[in-house]
Amino acid sequence: MPPLNxxxxxxxxxxxxxxxxxxxxxxxxIVFMCIELMLNAVNLTFLAYARFLGSMTGHVFAFFVITVxxxxxxxxxxxxxxxxxxxxxxxxxxxNLMRW
Amino acid sequence: xxxxFYVFGSLAVASGLLMxxxxxPITAAMNLxxxxxxxxxxxxxxxxxxxxxxxxxxxxxxxMVLFIFVIMLLNLQDDELRPRGRNFIxxxxxxxxxxxxxxxxxxxxxxxxxxxxxxDEAYGTTGEMxxxxxxxxxxxxxxxxxxxxxxxxxxVVLAKxxxx
Numbered sequence: 001m002p003p004l005n006x007x008x009x010x011x012x013x014x015x016x017x018x019x020x021x022x023x024x025x026x027x028x029x030i031v032f033m034c035i036e037l038m039l040n041a042v043n044l045t046f047l048a049y050a051r052f053l054g055s056m057t058g059h060v061f062a063f064f065v066i067t068v069x070x071x072x073x074x075x076x077x078x079x080x081x082x083x084x085x086x087x088x089x090x091x092x093x094x095x096n097l098m099r100w
Numbered sequence: 101x102x103x104x105f106y107v108f109g110s111l112a113v114a115s116g117l118l119m120x121x122x123x124x125p126i127t128a129a130m131n132l133x134x135x136x137x138x139x140x141x142x143x144x145x146x147x148x149x150x151x152x153x154x155x156x157x158x159x160x161x162x163x164m165v166l167f168i169f170v171i172m173l174l175n176l177q178d179d180e181l182r183p184r185g186r187n188f189i190x191x192x193x194x195x196x197x198x199x200x201x202x203x204x205x206x207x208x209x210x211x212x213x214x215x216x217x218x219x220d221e222a223y224g225t226t227g228e229m230x231x232x233x234x235x236x237x238x239x240x241x242x243x244x245x246x247x248x249x250x251x252x253x254x255x256v257v258l259a260k261x262x263x264x
Contacts, residue, residue, distance in 0.1 A: 001145075001216055002102055004211075007146075008211070009208055010113070012208070013113055014112060014113065014135075016204075017117060019200070021119070023189070024120070024190050027176070029170065029174075030128050033119060033128060034120065037116055037135060040139050040159070050146075051219070052216055054223075056229070059148055059151055060232050060233060060236075060237050060240075062148070062151050064240060064244060066151075066155065067247070067248065068244070069158075070158055070162065070251075071250075073166055077167070077170045078256075081173070081174070090176065
């Protein structure tokens with residue numbers, strides 16, 4: 001079994017790959033996928049701590065994170081479809097209606 | 101055990117990087133499926149059997165099918181292929197991410213190692229998970245069902261109505 005720090009490092013690297021994708025990509029769907037990657041990285045941290053501490057509470061939290069991610073994906077993709085119908089693009093540089 | 105962690109960990113990082121770097125949304129989605137799969141394998145290594153199966157069913161199954169469905173439905177043009185003056189934002193983003201990773205590395209090298217707790221056979225199984233969900237976490241569980249109901253209604257309303 002690898003030490004806990006290796007799991008935390010892997011989770012951090014995956015989280016920051018997601019952050020980099022959200023900051024640099026312009027396609028709203030790919031930004032969405034990067035958010036899913038970040039949620040997954042957090043799940044890995046929950047489960048690693050749960051295993052090393054011998055408690056199953058982390059599993060319950062990971063379960064809730066997966067559920068919320070599914071709900072978020074359904075609503076978010078519906079929003080993207082609605083925006084595409086309206087503006088014929090999902091490029092986040094051109095969606096500046098709510099910019100200050 | 102140890103080798104499997106590094107195999108699946110590097111597979112997850114490599115496909116995650118490919119997902120961020122790919123221009124084509126379908127290729128990015130396929131790389132995300134590989135990442136989800138390797139994370140599910142890591143969950144099995146952590147004795148989280150139920151969460152690993154849920155990860156494969158919900159993420160790699162349902163959510164990714166939804167993503168690919170929307171990508172194919174929208175039939176996007178290759179907007180990202182056109183070069184545009186965003187090099188500054190790219191540079192700043194990469195710098196921020198590298199700085200945060202360096203901070204994380206510092207923090208992890210100073211974190212004391214937690215010894216592995218002994219667990220019994222039932223750890224991470226569906227039965228144990230159900231016992232927890234329907235006793236200590238019953239109220240959050242019911243709240244989540246209301247959240248999913250709201251998401252279903254919201255998704256139908258948003259995708260149906262024309263925004264004028």
